[in-house]
């Protein structure tokens with residue numbers, strides 16, 4: 059029955075497990091461990107535990123499983139495992155597949171911590187790394203080697219909002235016998251069917267749109283049953299970054315409203331782009347679903363809406379960007395994203411300050427660059443706030 063439900067129905071009902079009390083809201087099983095009726099039952103469970111049988115919180119928990127199953131229903135994934143943070147999801151998804159002597163091809167335009175994992179930790183562990191321009195399929199093709207095991211990319215990059223061709227990279231990866239791992243945070247689980255486009259594994263920082271209200275950290279990895287059971291779970295359960303049941307409960311409740319929130323935020327983002335386009339204080343504005351975006355056609359073909367983040371370059375460099383940020387009255391200066399509250403950040407001095415100046419320049423992250431995560435406020439209030447602050451820039 060559930061397979062035929064539309065996404066919004068799944069977001070409210072999928073994965074629910076009711077206890078003997080028949081509670082309406084999902085129960086929070088705030089427990090580290092589980093008890094057994096007999097020594098024989100404990101022995102049997104350690105040999106093989108069924109889907110509704112738990113052993114220890116690091117291996118699994120009923121509330122966490124409800125969150126995993128709701129995400130599986132939304133993504134059309136065979137299996138999933140939730141993690142303590144988005145970075146535990148990204149790093150575990152890669153580490154569990156790689157060993158010394160293997161090769162990974164990755165898009166260069168990555169979230170700072172993702173880049174550190176790929177370009178620093180993996181290299182230190184004897185894994186060969188090739189970084190490519192993620193928007194150029196020829197570079198992906200040229201980078202493949204006989205020992206390439208994994209291709210990795212962010213569907214939409216942070217903060218320059220480059221769009222990668224998921225189906226194109228997936229087919230190159232598969233031709234070379236490699237798996238494609240996609241960090242789908244910016245595309246959101248609402249606007250892109252990443253597994254259906256050909257990715258093998260999709261990862262999220264649930265800290266962003268899935269919570270969506272600035273409360274908890276979390277992450278999730280989704281893929282085939284074989285990948286989750288044979289590779290990801292053994293890695294994660296022994297290294298330890300499992301999701302707390304409390305955070306899973308918050309994420310479950312976040313999922314009930316994520317489609318409505320993302321839809322409203324993406325619609326407001328589009329209105330803001332239209333209102334700011336042509337403003338004489340802005341040199342360029344980036345939003346995947348805007349006609350001026352270099353990969354507009356690709357974005358339209360693989361996403362239903364453009365996401366909830368806009369980036370733009372303010373004329374006048376850092377001084378002008380800071381004057382603009384300090385003049386905002388509703389929009390808050392913060393480096394999170396996907397939140398109900400609109401948040402603005404200056405990547406050069408915050409999220410991307412560890413990049414070298416040359417790397418930033420080649421990625422197009424200039425001193426006047428501002429990233430805006432669009433929230434749930436009234437679009438007219440946000441537009442007025444932005445236009446007034448731009449006058450101060």
Ligand SMILES: *Cc1c(COP(=O)(O)O)cnc(C)c1O
Nearest residue numbers: 143144145169241243263265276
């Ligand atoms: C925030 C983010 C992460 C890391 O998530 P945490 O929950 O902060 O660990 C990874 N990738 C992308 C694209 C992100 O935006």
